Amino acid sequence: MNTAAPIEGTWTLAFADVQHPDGTRTHDYGDSPKGLLQIDHTGHYSLFIFNSSRPSFAANDKNAGTPDEFRSATLGTSSHFGTVEADPVKRTLTFHIEGATYPNWEGTTQVRGYEMSGDVLSYKVPPRPNGDIPLTGWKRISR
Numbered sequence: 001m002n003t004a005a006p007i008e009g010t011w012t013l014a015f016a017d018v019q020h021p022d023g024t025r026t027h028d029y030g031d032s033p034k035g036l037l038q039i040d041h042t043g044h045y046s047l048f049i050f051n052s053s054r055p056s057f058a059a060n061d062k063n064a065g066t067p068d069e070f071r072s073a074t075l076g077t078s079s080h081f082g083t084v085e086a087d088p089v090k091r092t093l094t095f096h097i098e099g100a101t102y103p104n105w106e107g108t109t110q111v112r113g114y115e116m117s118g119d120v121l122s123y124k125v126p127p128r129p130n131g132d133i134p135l136t137g138w139k140r141i142s143r
Helices: 067-075
Strands: 009-019 025-027 034-039 044-050 077-087 092-100 109-117 120-124 133-142
Touching: 009 120, 067 077
Parallel strands: none
Antiparallel strands: 009 025, 009 034, 009 133, 034 044, 044 077, 077 092, 092 109, 109 120, 120 133
16 A cells, blocks of 8 residues: 555645644744755655855855855755655654754654645644644645
8 A cells, every 4th residue: 555645745834833842833944934844656755954044154155154154055945855754644744864964863653743734734743842733735846
């Protein structure tokens, strides 16, 4: 059975928000984040989210970046790849993360509840230590 079938395709980022413990919701990667999610027929995926307002490195040399430039570059992106399975009955996505910009996620399996409304896929990421819950939405652009 193809467990990727419901989510197979190419997706563009619709939103990357965060719900705070007090119930308010704000943008997690700036006002105009950009991103891409690709899932093939066998469930292999790659996911990229970027804060589009990340500043360029002043020296135009990645190796000569300042601590603030590296901090902004690191905190302004979330990317990972591996395999993913969708369970439409339980409404869960199971990510088997092989590589990630956040090294602590590498080699982990993460389960996320999801919703599908037309060609929009949305899910919640596990809460951060401060209680914030990242909310991610993708709009399908091709199957």
